[in-house]
Amino acid sequence: MLALKLAYRNLVGKKLRAWLNIGVLSFIYVLIIWHQGIFSGMYEQAAINSVKDEIGGGQYWHRNYDPFDPLTLEESHGPVPPELQALVDGGRAVPVLIRQATIYPEGRVQSIMLKGIDPAQKILAIPTAALGSDRETLPLMAGRVMAKRNSFKKGDLITMRWRDARGTFDAREGEIVEIMSSIVPTVDAGQLWLPLERLQEMTSLPGAATLITIDKEMTDPPMVAGWIFRDHNYLLKDIIDIVRSKRVGGAIMYSILLFLSLLAIFDTQVLAIFRRRKEIGTLMALGMTRGRVIRIFTLEGMMNGLLGIVVGAVYGIPLLYFSATRGIPLPYSGEEWGIAMTARLFPVYSVWLVGITVGIVMCTVTIVSYLPSRRIARMKPTDAIRGKIS
Amino acid sequence: MGGGEFTALKGLDLQFQRGEFCGLIGPSGSGKTTLLNIIGSLDVPSAGSAIVLGHRVESLSEKQAARLRSKHMGFIFQTYNLLPVYTVFENVELPLLLMATTEEERREKVMAALKWVRLLDKVHSRPSQLSGGEAQRVAIARAIVKEPELVLADEPTANLDAQNSYNILDTMLRLNEELKTTFIFATHDEKVIRYLKRKIYLDDGEVIQDEIVHAGA
Numbered sequence: 001m002l003a004l005k006l007a008y009r010n011l012v013g014k015k016l017r018a019w020l021n022i023g024v025l026s027f028i029y030v031l032i033i034w035h036q037g038i039f040s041g042m043y044e045q046a047a048i049n050s051v052k053d054e055i056g057g058g059q060y061w062h063r064n065y066d067p068f069d070p071l072t073l074e075e076s077h078g079p080v081p082p083e084l085q086a087l088v089d090g091g092r093a094v095p096v097l098i099r100q101a102t103i104y105p106e107g108r109v110q111s112i113m114l115k116g117i118d119p120a121q122k123i124l125a126i127p128t129a130a131l132g133s134d135r136e137t138l139p140l141m142a143g144r145v146m147a148k149r150n151s152f153k154k155g156d157l158i159t160m161r162w163r164d165a166r167g168t169f170d171a172r173e174g175e176i177v178e179i180m181s182s183i184v185p186t187v188d189a190g191q192l193w194l195p196l197e198r199l200q201e202m203t204s205l206p207g208a209a210t211l212i213t214i215d216k217e218m219t220d221p222p223m224v225a226g227w228i229f230r231d232h233n234y235l236l237k238d239i240i241d242i243v244r245s246k247r248v249g250g251a252i253m254y255s256i257l258l259f260l261s262l263l264a265i266f267d268t269q270v271l272a273i274f275r276r277r278k279e280i281g282t283l284m285a286l287g288m289t290r291g292r293v294i295r296i297f298t299l300e301g302m303m304n305g306l307l308g309i310v311v312g313a314v315y316g317i318p319l320l321y322f323s324a325t326r327g328i329p330l331p332y333s334g335e336e337w338g339i340a341m342t343a344r345l346f347p348v349y350s351v352w353l354v355g356i357t358v359g360i361v362m363c364t365v366t367i368v369s370y371l372p373s374r375r376i377a378r379m380k381p382t383d384a385i386r387g388k389i390s
Numbered sequence: 391m392g393g394g395e396f397t398a399l400k401g402l403d404l405q406f407q408r409g410e411f412c413g414l415i416g417p418s419g420s421g422k423t424t425l426l427n428i429i430g431s432l433d434v435p436s437a438g439s440a441i442v443l444g445h446r447v448e449s450l451s452e453k454q455a456a457r458l459r460s461k462h463m464g465f466i467f468q469t470y471n472l473l474p475v476y477t478v479f480e481n482v483e484l485p486l487l488l489m490a491t492t493e494e495e496r497r498e499k500v501m502a503a504l505k506w507v508r509l510l511d512k513v514h515s516r517p518s519q520l521s522g523g524e525a526q527r528v529a530i531a532r533a534i535v536k537e538p539e540l541v542l543a544d545e546p547t548a549n550l551d552a553q554n555s556y557n558i559l560d561t562m563l564r565l566n567e568e569l570k571t572t573f574i575f576a577t578h579d580e581k582v583i584r585y586l587k588r589k590i591y592l593d594d595g596e597v598i599q600d601e602i603v604h605a606g607a
Contacts, residue, residue, distance in 0.1 A: 002487045002488070005487075009475045009476060009480075010475055012475070013474070013475030278469070278471055279471070279473055281471070282465075282467070282471040282473070284432070284456070285430065285432060285459060285465045285471075286459065286460065286465070286484060286485050286488060286532075287456050287457065287459045287460020287461070287485065287488045288456060288460075288488065289452050289453055289456045290452065292456075380433075381432045381433075382427045382432050382433050385432070385467060385471065
């Protein structure tokens with residue numbers, strides 16, 4: 001208690017120098033929490049939207065399927081296995097057939113993927129019901145970004161060319177019946193959705209699927225021969241990696257800021273010990289051991305961090321609360337991030353995030369406060385009392 | 391005593407009695423401050439032995455020496471050495487905070503000590519708001535607040551004018567007579583020397599005269 005009182009009074013006695021350090025530290029606390037909260041929000045938002053619109057509770061991939069190698073698409077399909085057919089029939093899984101095709105928007109040639117899906121499915125939140133309309137034309141659904149880039153609008157007829165299972169080219173027109181507004185780029189860019197049965201028929205692949213997405217409520221998916229189950233950890237890896245890389249970039253920025261602040265505290269401590277030699281000697285004469293005096297000076301440095309928390313809380317809590325509830329408008333649309341982002345990002349601040357931020361800053365502040373204080377251990381009280389350096 | 395090439399004290403054999411009001415007198419470099427520091431367990435003799443309040447100074451650990459100073463000794467310095475960020479009250483309270491005392495007890499003792507030095511009206515002042523004489527009286531209050539058996543004063547009047555010096559000495563003499571506190575001064579100030587009841591003259595680290603002044607002398 002004595003040490004705390006002494007440390008506090010000494011720190012406050014430094015006036016502007018102390019408040020500058022405290023101010024910068026409080027800014028660092030708020031900045032780290034805010035910045036990391038943005039990335040947590042980004043991950044949650046992207047993950048939630050991806051689960052909702054694309055990956056559900058996980059996906060069974062045909063053993064040949066490799067989304068990064070379009071050449072494998074010709075071979076990556078097979079009939080839905082009976083174990084999974086039961087799930088499909090029960091409405092707990094939805095098969096998707098993926099095939100390559102070419103379209104000719106505005107006279108250009110563009111390779112796309114055709115994705116066949118059951119229009120009546122309820123597993124994914126994309127509006128596939130629009131594909132079920134009883135039309136003579138082939139119904140197609142495009143994502144907002146795909147439509148924007150190719151100037152598609154509802155009712156447009158699109159000419160498509162593809163190969164069937166035997167490698168024979170075929171072509172026909174389809175009609176854009178729906179432009180969905182999913183923010184998940186991997187269900188939007190470079191692809192058109194159509195009814196599964198129509199695609200199977202067009203490609204002479206009756207009953208075939210490339211992947212089967214299961215309900216997100218489903219736990220413990222069965223092992224199926226010839227099909228590989230991909231869970232969330234696998235399917236969200238890209239999102240995790242993108243967010244992680246952005247976190248690292250942010251961490252470098254506030255590490256530099258923290259370093260500058262720690263340098264200021266270190267400098268203040270060195271100066272304090274040099275200027276307050278008489279006080280150190282007096283405290284020893286009054287009955288303090290060197291260890292206790294070191295503790296007081298270390299605590300004094302730590303107080304910068306503690307008061308930084310208080311000051312940071314004063315303006316940081318309203319600021320963080322406001323950004324978490326109102327969201328932060330993004331300067332550009334989510335598709336340029338490569339992950340599912342809406343126009344407004346809602347940061348997520350967890351107790352863990354706040355705790356770890358406070359812990360890291362306090363630890364580093366304690367270390368830089370302690371290092372100069374060790375000099376006290378080498379001081380002779382008789383010299384210190386007279387303000388001499390020993 | 392001393393270390394290396396310089397010997398600060400040599401061949402000393404001195405005993406101090408409880409309730410003494412004595413001074414180590416000598417010019418600069420005569421060894422009086424070194425002796426005072428050894429008595430105060432802030433320094434240790436490199437040879438020989440110093441027994442203070444029953445403790446052999448050279449065999450005390452840092453912690454034991456600190457405890458001895460904390461419980462039984464008060465210090466008064468030439469430059470007062472008050473802590474600038476604390477008020478007069480807090481400066482005087484400081485030694486009590488190092489001991490197990492209650493807040494109420496501390497308050498009583500601090501106010502009593504400040505009454506002794508006639509500074510009750512400066513309780514909330516900071517050292518920077520005090521004159522030299524007042525600052526030294528605060529230092530005296532800080533030294534006596536825990537009612538130590540021994541007060542060590544190193545040139546306590548060196549930075550004070552004559553009037554303030556006499557006031558300080560009157561205060562210390564009163565404490566010595568009424569509380570039986572032992573005072574040992576290191577000084578070469580004639581004003582202090584006049585008040586001493588025992589005068590130990592040092593020169594070049596040696597005692598050249600040890601004189602007891604009888605009452606009325």
